[in-house]
Amino acid sequence: MLHLDTSTVLVASFCFLVHLAYRYRRRSLLPLPPGPTRWPIIGNTLMIPLTNVHKFYKDLGKKLGLKFMYLEALGQSILVINDITIAQDLLEKRSTTYSSRPDIPMLADVVGHKTFFAFMPYGNEWRAHRRLFTQHFSEKNLPRIEEKSLEFVRKGLLANFLEYPEDLYHHIRKCLDWGLSTSMTYGLPVQRRNDPLNHFAERALGGSAAAASPGRFLVNVIPWLKYVPDWMPGAGFKQLGKSIMKELVQLREEPYQAALQMIDNGNAPVSFVSETLDKLRDQPDFDPQDRCVKQTAEQVFGAASDTTRAAVSTFLLVVLIHPDVQRKAQQEIDSVVGPDRLPEFSDIPHLKYLAAVIKESLRWNPVLPTSVPHLVSEDDEYMGYFIPKGTVVMSNTYAMLHDKENFPDPDKFDPERFIKNGILCDDIIDPETIATFGFGRRICPGSHIALANLYMAAASILHLFDLLPPLDADGRPVEPKAVFSSDSIVSEPAKFDCRIVPRKGRDVHGLLKEYIGTEPM
Secondary structure, three states: OOOOHHHHHHHHHHHHHHHHHHHHHHHHHHOOOOOOOOEEOOOHHHHHHOOHHHHHHHHHHHOOOEEEEEEEEEEEEEEEEEEHHHHHHHHHHHHHHEEEEEOOHHHHHOOOOOOOOOOOOOOHHHHHHHHHHHOOOOOHOOOOOOOOHHHHHHHHHHHHHHHHHHHHHHHHHHHHHHHHHHHHOOOOOOOHHHHHHHHHHHHHHHHHHHHHOOOOHHOOHHHHHHHHHOOOOOOHHHHHHHHHHHHHHHHHHHHHHHHHHHHHHHHOOHOOOOOOOOHHHHOOHHHHHHHHHHHHHHHHHHHHHHHHHHHHHHHHHHHHHHHHHHHHHHHHHHHHHHHOOHHHHHHHHHHHHHHHHHHHHHHHHHOOOOOOOEOOOOOOOEEEEEEEOOOOOEOOOOHHHHOOOOOOOOOOHHHHHHHHHHHOOOOOOEEEEEEEOOHHHHHHOOOHHHHHHHHHHHHHHHHHEEEOOOEOOOOOOOOOOOOOOOOOOOOEEOOOOOEEEOOOOHHHHHHHHHHOOOOOO
């Protein structure tokens, strides 16, 4: 048994009291970061909107003249960052303190889903899931990923655009989005049109994305609402949560079991599930690893699809709205690729103007406008302000990429800001590497995959097709509108009408002849 003398106990007690006194004094002397006036008890709860949160915080920061703001919602402290430098200072340079995640009450408590590693607290479980992801989808495996991307762009997206041009939005979501995710994650065959798993996944993961949105459900602003009885008026969100969870469990289990069956039959193609399980199968702790693979697969499936869909849809909308941009990008593609073949990934580095258009589309409509919130794990001090432990940190990507100090006339879509004399500028913030995919240790580990898919889809579509406005009953073009969804953590264009027409003088049928068919991909 360890014995401590009286002097040791007194010294230890004194040191502990000094530590508490210093901590209390620091809290009492340092002010909280500036922000809007808070009401007693409820704080700023009543002013936080349920939709377009990113625009609200951008406008609020402009009104108050603040780059970062402190708010409270029924005792929950919230730090909103509208500035890239401040986000890098806190979320990257102090990543040990700022790398955790807060509970999202609707998703974690009402739905009951806590296994998406993008939303997990910082710790060993998160590391295990992320490690599995990065080992399979590493940069060294990018050529294999690009080959799969080419297959779905050509067989799914381009061939379907040619045969069924009226279903543009459907093809983006079902072929390049859910279809590619299904194949990469589980190795399952995908129907070129109306794949049943993709239909189900869209509904199930759409529900979880809405549950994770900062403002879609009031319970995410007022967490104690999760304790409201199911029978109480206004508690319909709890029944919805149960329905979402039921579908998420089905989505996690059924494709995974189908992938296992292919592995057992010896006919499984390379996928995240097949390759990862093959590496882990002989390890003594296989059972918990197997569960981790299943949970990570669900995250891979959902995350890859959402960001790809939003980015491609935004790109197509902007070239539809800006026909001059579309023509200039097509001219560049023609000069590099020529008329007699399809674009390859080796062509992408030579398409400088297209790169500028893509960068500007990511800036103009960031796919994650408020990112995924971080959580402060220890008390901190920044610029003379006290930031309490447990503060939710929202990095407002939209505000950062619409900051007129870095991007003059930020609401204008202008690819030229990223390119001069045919050379991409290196003196401007690049949305592909800063802000769009998060910060610090919680940056999206699959950003290189999303960008590869986006570039190939963009180059291939413009190489073969013109995107034209729809026509009204009198045959006159209808000017398209830029309207974005506001009920999910991902910002994507609302469904828009568009005519997609094979380019004149381009043998589109001949170029796609070998990719047209009905067999699964």
